[in-house]
Amino acid sequence: MTSDRDPQGRLHVDENLKVLGQQHVYAAGDVAYAATDDLGNFAAMCCQHAISLGRHAGSNVAADLLGVEPTPYRQPKHVTCLDLGAWGAVFTEGWDRQLKLVKDEAKALKTQINTLWIYPPAADRATALAAADTMIPVA
Numbered sequence: 001m002t003s004d005r006d007p008q009g010r011l012h013v014d015e016n017l018k019v020l021g022q023q024h025v026y027a028a029g030d031v032a033y034a035a036t037d038d039l040g041n042f043a044a045m046c047c048q049h050a051i052s053l054g055r056h057a058g059s060n061v062a063a064d065l066l067g068v069e070p071t072p073y074r075q076p077k078h079v080t081c082l083d084l085g086a087w088g089a090v091f092t093e094g095w096d097r098q099l100k101l102v103k104d105e106a107k108a109l110k111t112q113i114n115t116l117w118i119y120p121p122a123a124d125r126a127t128a129l130a131a132a133d134t135m136i137p138v139a
Contacts, residue, residue: 006033008045016070017057024064028057037076041095047118049075055134071134081110 043049088103
Protein backbone atom coordinates (compact mmCIF):
# COMPACT_ATOMS: atom_id res chain seq x y z
CA MET A 1 0.00 0.00 0.00
CA THR A 2 1.35 3.43 -0.87
CA SER A 3 0.90 6.47 1.34
CA ASP A 4 -0.19 9.97 0.40
CA ARG A 5 2.63 12.46 -0.10
CA ASP A 6 2.84 16.22 -0.18
CA PRO A 7 4.23 18.04 -3.26
CA GLN A 8 7.77 17.63 -1.84
CA GLY A 9 7.35 13.87 -1.51
CA ARG A 10 6.94 13.84 2.27
CA LEU A 11 4.72 11.21 3.86
CA HIS A 12 1.50 12.38 5.49
CA VAL A 13 1.52 11.47 9.18
CA ASP A 14 -0.94 11.75 12.05
CA GLU A 15 -0.30 13.72 15.25
CA ASN A 16 1.78 10.82 16.60
CA LEU A 17 3.90 10.73 13.40
CA LYS A 18 2.42 7.43 12.27
CA VAL A 19 2.30 7.27 8.45
CA LEU A 20 -1.33 7.49 7.34
CA GLY A 21 -2.62 4.15 6.11
CA GLN A 22 0.18 2.19 7.78
CA GLN A 23 -0.14 0.22 10.98
CA HIS A 24 3.32 0.42 12.61
CA VAL A 25 5.28 2.82 10.39
CA TYR A 26 6.43 6.23 11.63
CA ALA A 27 8.18 9.06 9.81
CA ALA A 28 10.31 11.97 11.01
CA GLY A 29 12.59 14.68 9.69
CA ASP A 30 12.54 15.62 6.02
CA VAL A 31 10.26 12.71 5.07
CA ALA A 32 7.38 13.63 7.43
CA TYR A 33 4.60 16.02 6.44
CA ALA A 34 3.64 16.78 10.03
CA ALA A 35 1.38 19.46 11.46
CA THR A 36 3.19 21.56 14.06
CA ASP A 37 0.00 23.09 15.46
CA ASP A 38 -3.74 23.41 14.83
CA LEU A 39 -3.32 26.58 12.74
CA GLY A 40 -2.28 24.88 9.49
CA ASN A 41 1.50 25.08 9.88
CA PHE A 42 3.64 22.09 8.95
CA ALA A 43 7.18 21.13 9.92
CA ALA A 44 9.84 22.61 7.68
CA MET A 45 12.76 20.63 6.32
CA CYS A 46 15.22 21.98 8.88
CA CYS A 47 17.07 20.89 12.00
CA GLN A 48 14.70 22.87 14.22
CA HIS A 49 11.85 20.54 13.32
CA ALA A 50 13.86 17.40 12.57
CA ILE A 51 15.26 17.18 16.11
CA SER A 52 11.84 17.28 17.75
CA LEU A 53 10.29 15.06 15.08
CA GLY A 54 13.02 12.47 15.71
CA ARG A 55 12.46 12.56 19.46
CA HIS A 56 8.73 12.10 19.07
CA ALA A 57 8.91 9.41 16.39
CA GLY A 58 11.44 7.39 18.38
CA SER A 59 9.40 7.70 21.55
CA ASN A 60 6.19 6.79 19.73
CA VAL A 61 7.73 3.73 18.06
CA ALA A 62 8.75 2.52 21.53
CA ALA A 63 5.27 3.36 22.86
CA ASP A 64 3.72 1.38 20.00
CA LEU A 65 5.92 -1.63 20.77
CA LEU A 66 5.12 -1.42 24.50
CA GLY A 67 1.41 -0.77 24.03
CA VAL A 68 1.42 2.57 25.88
CA GLU A 69 0.07 6.00 24.92
CA PRO A 70 2.14 7.90 22.34
CA THR A 71 3.18 11.54 22.73
CA PRO A 72 1.58 13.79 20.10
CA TYR A 73 4.02 15.96 18.16
CA ARG A 74 3.41 19.68 18.55
CA GLN A 75 5.92 22.44 17.89
CA PRO A 76 4.02 25.71 17.58
CA LYS A 77 7.00 28.02 18.05
CA HIS A 78 8.91 28.65 14.83
CA VAL A 79 12.16 30.55 14.31
CA THR A 80 14.49 31.13 11.39
CA CYS A 81 18.20 31.82 11.80
CA LEU A 82 19.98 32.37 8.51
CA ASP A 83 23.76 32.82 8.29
CA LEU A 84 24.66 35.43 5.67
CA GLY A 85 28.43 35.02 5.71
CA ALA A 86 30.68 37.93 6.60
CA TRP A 87 27.72 40.33 6.91
CA GLY A 88 26.31 38.38 9.86
CA ALA A 89 22.97 36.63 10.19
CA VAL A 90 19.24 37.20 10.50
CA PHE A 91 17.02 35.74 13.23
CA THR A 92 13.21 35.80 13.04
CA GLU A 93 10.42 34.42 15.21
CA GLY A 94 6.99 33.17 14.22
CA TRP A 95 5.59 31.78 11.01
CA ASP A 96 5.24 35.39 9.84
CA ARG A 97 9.01 35.86 10.43
CA GLN A 98 9.14 38.83 12.79
CA LEU A 99 12.69 40.22 12.69
CA LYS A 100 14.37 39.92 16.11
CA LEU A 101 18.17 39.95 15.60
CA VAL A 102 20.53 40.97 12.79
CA LYS A 103 24.23 41.06 11.98
CA ASP A 104 26.69 40.17 14.79
CA GLU A 105 24.05 39.44 17.43
CA ALA A 106 22.22 37.01 15.12
CA LYS A 107 25.55 35.54 13.96
CA ALA A 108 26.50 34.75 17.58
CA LEU A 109 23.18 32.95 18.06
CA LYS A 110 23.61 31.02 14.78
CA THR A 111 27.10 29.97 15.88
CA GLN A 112 25.69 28.73 19.19
CA ILE A 113 22.96 26.80 17.36
CA ASN A 114 25.47 25.17 15.01
CA THR A 115 28.13 24.35 17.61
CA LEU A 116 26.08 23.47 20.70
CA TRP A 117 22.39 22.86 20.07
CA ILE A 118 22.21 20.65 16.96
CA TYR A 119 25.22 18.44 17.57
CA PRO A 120 24.52 14.95 18.92
CA PRO A 121 25.11 14.37 22.63
CA ALA A 122 28.39 13.02 23.95
CA ALA A 123 28.83 9.26 23.83
CA ASP A 124 27.31 8.86 27.26
CA ARG A 125 24.16 6.77 27.74
CA ALA A 126 22.54 9.06 30.34
CA THR A 127 23.24 12.18 28.25
CA ALA A 128 21.91 10.55 25.07
CA LEU A 129 18.72 9.35 26.75
CA ALA A 130 18.17 12.76 28.35
CA ALA A 131 18.51 14.40 24.91
CA ALA A 132 15.76 12.10 23.57
CA ASP A 133 13.15 13.49 25.99
CA THR A 134 10.11 14.60 23.98
CA MET A 135 9.34 17.34 26.52
CA ILE A 136 12.53 19.33 25.74
CA PRO A 137 11.42 22.65 24.28
CA VAL A 138 12.83 23.32 20.83
CA ALA A 139 13.41 26.87 19.57
